[in-house]
Amino acid sequence: MAKEYKIFISHSWQYSDTLEALRNLLNARGYFSATYEESTKDNPINSKNESYVKQRLAKKIGDSDIILALAGVYASHSSWMAWELDKALELGTPIVGVIPHGQQRISSIVSSRSVVDVRWNTESIITAIRAHSK
Template sequence: MAKEYKIFISHSWQYTDTLEALRNLINTRGYFSAVYEESTRDKPINSDDESYVKRRLSQKIGNSDVILALAGVYASHSSWMQWELDKAIELGIPIIGVIPRGQNRISTIVSSRSVVDIRWNTESIVSAIRAYAK
């Protein structure tokens, strides 16, 4: 049986369409199985208590084999993305920066924390997950 990868995608909630597009890209790859750990607008952590949200996100990040960080420049303006990536480093979870389609510049918040930054391409993304997932 093929390995099922637990993936946490660090993203900005303002760009959930990019999150969904990345999931769809991965999900259409034959012979590759993934489950997703991140919170989304459809499945949020319903709390205004920041420490509770951080505990829940820490669990989700810690349960993951790899973090995919959407590396658009908007990531530089997301304190939550920075916190998630720093938490991943603290927990020893590898981070792969994924450069959104059509982007030339990427966030240093992502590139300074990632083990590799890759372009928006199914094979590149799947290969990086296989290579770097714990």
């Protein structure tokens, strides 16, 4: 049986359409199986307690095989994305930067923490996941 990857996608909630597009891209491949660990607008951690939210996110990040970080320039303005990526480094969860379709520039918040940055291409993303997952 093929491995099912546990993926945490670090993203900006203001650009959740890019998150959905990435999930759809990966899910469209019949030979690739993944579950997703991140919190989303549709499935948030319902708490205003920042410490609790960070605790829950840290567990999700630590339990993941890999972090996919959406590397659009908007990531440079997200303190939560920076925190998630720093937590991933601390916990030893590899980070792959995914450059959103059509983006020319990428966030240094992502590129300075990732093991590799890949373009918006299904095969490139899946190859990076397989090569760098725990």
